Amino acid sequence: MIRGIAATASDGTAAEAAQNALTAGGSAADALIAGFLAAAGARPGVLLAPAIALVAGTGVGARVFDGRAAQPGLGAARPRGFVDAASVPHAARVAAPRTLGMLSLLHGYLGRTRMGELARNGILAATHAGATERAELIKQVGASGGATLQLRAVSRALLAAGGVIAGGTLTEDDLRENLPGSGDALTTELPGDPEGSDPITLVRSPFPAGAEARPAEIIVACDGRGMLAALAYAPARLGVIVAELEIELGHDAVPVRRGVPRTTPGTVLPMATPIAVLQRGRFAAAVGLERLPGIDNRTLTSLTERLTFETGWDASLETRLSELRLQTNARRALAAVRDGQNAKALIQGKITDD
Template sequence: MIRGTAATASDASAASAARAALESSGSAIDAIVAGFFAAAGAQPDVLLAPAVALAAGVGVGARAFDGRAIQPGRGAPRPRGFVDGQSVPEAARVAVPRSLGMLVLLHGYLGRARLRELVRAGVAAAERAGASGRAELLREVGSLGAVALRARDVERALLAVGGPVAGGTLTAEDIAEAVPAEVEAASTSIADGATALQAPWPVAEQARPADAIVACDGWGTVAALAYARTDDGIAVPELEITLGRDAVPVRRGITRLAPGTPLPAAAPIAILQRSTLAAAVALTGKHSIDVNALGALLHGTALEAALHDVRTRLHAEGILAVLRDDRDARAVHLAPGFMAGPGTQPAGD
């Protein structure tokens, strides 16, 4: 791998694709984008899952990218709403996805490879899984970006499971106007003169845990991405994908959540910076991360041992990180059950 680069992920297919992208273009942004699409090809519930990302480095600043799903209902009259005791159809929980728009925005910010190159691993994974519809959608994303969702057959498939006819509030206007956001990351001063960056919006406790991808490159960019999969999603048969149950159903007599409102999504990712040291860290099994615990990475302890300490303090299932300094870069993923002893040596993933 190119000197100063490293990547890992909570999903094996995402980790492999992220490392391959680093070998090809050397870009941390390309790595996390390729990793996401690889996971999206392998699993049906990734492509339109709520997603958030962080990127920081020299010439990059400290940016947060918002791909959380938003409440549907743009351009449509307020529905009557459901009453207590009434069965709520699955369609009423279909939200407006913004993950693809966010990935395209992130890639346009600092990506180096063409988007069609970054979806190849995902297309191959979908084909191996026998999901030809998902593979074709990924190809369209590689060619058109987020505009692929506005293609007539794709839009029709999404509205069939989340639109008014199915009992939901998703509209074509929702899909067309689902714009992601890019903002300054929240910065917190922690121990030993270090700064921690994270998403600036609050993370609700009801947000389901997320998978994550982290990467760094030789240009000094460090990046992290989290995406919230679902165990109980809503299938879109034509596209061979699954949507999360993220929208808030309209209740009769209760003020509805305004269309376009971002919905809760996990963001258990952070970037740590001090002088020439930078790290991207992500937790699994948690909806957020307490950045004050990251000071353990600054004490000269072996990386695995320091990460084990952070995971234990924050009661996370797993933890993954990339760390770079003026000498080299390392990646580590401590899956659930890993125990680090005092003699653990730094090692790559």
């Protein structure tokens, strides 16, 4: 059994909740869920933000859990469309959220702690922020998971914000039928160098990031059972406020324009996914690079170069992580790392105001 546990995140509230979940005996997947819900409690734009999770390691293979948003409009006739960009209302950019269903799916596969317990930090964070309706919503997520979207009060509030009356195309079918996905992650095996170093296994999202995707925030974790996990989510920025729920919806949908082919309802929309898991011999890490659209194999490979286990892998990795952040122009680099016995959470880069 691997003894070490570690977690960190872009959001301080998320980092604390993720680490607490691990300390209480939860899995790395539990840490992602607890961290995400804590961030959602603290800030209105997180709870229904598009999200993707990667999980790899002992006994779990390499899987991706897909909670990206979907193009709205299921079950509705094609609208006439807007003449130009200036006439597009904010509601027309509201997409169908799949995040809560993804969290339920992830928990069903790999969770060890009750979902209600994982929601506790989120409820407390929302209450502390004075957002009692958001606290109640997160409590409901802990009880019902993705089915929360189908509760009458919730669906009514979302449709009022992004449905036809507001100038959007979100429908009841969107909230009911846009289910999350899971499958094999993109895994690449690279040989070691001629001097006989261990081969490298790289695990990434198989989905394209999209050139205009919003910056993603990150949670990374490793548990004492050999699981490593990373979550990328893209909080709403200047989005659509749902006052009844005290949340904010992002601009993720593609508005229908006259004379322009319509994006088919149900189409899963791209998002930034700058997360990965890599393994080289006894070393393994869940990694995230803020403000990047994604991570390629070359970037990941460079992280394992010149690691000096004899003098302390953590110090060696911290140097490489700092170099990697500068090379890629990432805002910050985050990692939860282990060497088969110990684990450590690392962050390189200063926290700056957006």
